[in-house]
Amino acid sequence: MDLATIGNMLNTAFVFSTALILASLGGILSERSGIVNIGLEGLMTAGAFAAAVSAYHAQEAGFGSASPWIGLGAGALFGVLFALIHAVATISFRADQVVSGIVINFIAAGSTLYLVKLLFEGAGETSLVNEVFHKIQIPVLSDIPVLGEGLFTAYPTTYLALILVAVIYYTLYKTPFGLRLRAVGEHPSAADTVGIKVLRMRYTAVLLSGVLAGLGGATIALTTTGTFSHNTISGQGFIALAAVIFGKWNPLGALGAALFFGFAQSINNVLQLFDFSSHVPSEFIYMLPYVLTILVLVGAVGRSKAPGALGEPYFQGKR
């Protein structure tokens, strides 16, 4: 295995990880505020759908290379729309948060495919977007061996995801807003007592999780697939959820988990490239990322502690 292969592997890892990073950041914000978000899968589905459709129409309307950015915005917007349902149900009506999340998954899967059939005359997937994101080389840095090819020649969405990790980490741990958000998730009554608007904080967090998960779904449609169909997301939202828990509800932890997962995926690609399939059945190579995840969890991480008030609805004035 030479350096170019390692660079290539790293690059693939980042491509796989991007959507997971974004969606798991969304999961963290929501769960840190005390709202379980098992609907990440649905929010990603909504984002991918909106991105594929709007980028396609933008491209047809002659927006050229701005089309994927329009798609990205639409993805975030659609994510928020579905997150709003989750927020209203769980925060205002105190519905069971797991149930509401599952419902979001159902409604997102159903309504997006329904709309695809409606908008594309009965087709099972959206028309192919040609104006997708392209990898950009960062000058100078991209000349570094291995890292240059691995990290500094990537889709703009990858850079966006990495920047957002830093931003959200800083916000959560270094700003009053972040402190309040965490307080609301750990001990809402105490937070309420010192004058933090619990419900408003939770709304903000859940809606932001919609933005991030929507962006995550959008990146899949706008970089790897170019279309949206029933299997565009296929379980990535659940993997992102696993990354949230794996990363102990910390943005850096989730980044690590998402990268680990992306890396395991890319090992899988490389193994196939080198024709290991003649020695090892391909099914075992497919299994690898999932087996590795479990092994790492068993070996290194151990018990991860959820935010204190995760899953508990808050009655205003309960104290």
Added chain:
Amino acid sequence: MNKLIKAITGGSAIVPIVAIILGLLVGAIIMLIGGYDPILAYRSLINKVFGNPYDFGETLTAITPLIFTGLSVAFAFRTGLFNIGAEGQYIMGMTGATIIGVSVHLPWYIHAPLAVIVGALFGGFWGMIAGYLKAARGVNEVITTIMLNWIALHLANYIVNDYLLEPGKGRSYMIDESASVTIGWLSRLLEDARMHWGMLIALLAVVFFYVFLWRTKQGYELRVVGHNPDAAKYAGINVNRGVVKAMFISGVLAGLAGVFQVLGVFLNQAVSASHTGHGFDGIAVALLGGNNPVGVLLGAILFGSLSYGAAGMSFGADVPPEIIRIVIGTVIFFVAAPGIIRWIIKRRLPGKKSKGEVI
């Protein structure tokens, strides 16, 4: 009727009924916006389910695995565990049944029961892995079950591809006649709908669920673990063993869903690129049924009928069948958030407000 349902489920019938009506209404509104005829669509749906003996039988075939996976998820919920892994346990159940059904040759009175038991144990073992990892290493069962779903998918494909494949077919050999659990006379009665004994076992599983959790000491202990693990520990209950046991039983239930799909419906196991969704749908069914055995049965009937009937909607009224997922999602939503229904009832029926406080 209300009293009857209350007696069975211990809850009011008003909320689920209003929820179903609201769900269908939401579906109708979405169809109207899309330019479809909702009345024709729902009529086609009902026609598809009840229109002829074959479709009626096939609806029952569609409902059966949902009862099992619904019970599986509900059982785990009752013990405080979130089993997203019914999908993987289902696949392992299929695989166990297929291995015995294809590669062993025995008289029917041993073969079929053995295939059922091995499949159920495969599913139970798969659930137990997640339970053990949680009990011994504190690994969150949500992650492990998600991962185990994917591992099961590829492991099953490997077993079928490398050991059981009928050349050129993309599926295993057909299982021996002696391993099948189909009910020939009933199938003939229902124009060759695929009827099987799993349907009866599913009903027995509903009874088992109730008796085990509410009428045995072990079941009581598991419920205590679910309600309050600290209190359980204080009371001398072995929480870790409870977690492993609960995941095993949950896995057995999901495994049985797969077992009967192989032994009663498909009679082989296909190589599959993606999950079937029966396990994930089990989560929805459990939630529809409020994690209550009779509720799960009713939820599975509703879910199965709507999903099966959806094909009729697209045939008869040209409506994309995906609409039914929105309807089901909405129903679950309203079932799980009774606050919203109470709020709607209060708003819409202001005259009843003074008396309506009981709702």
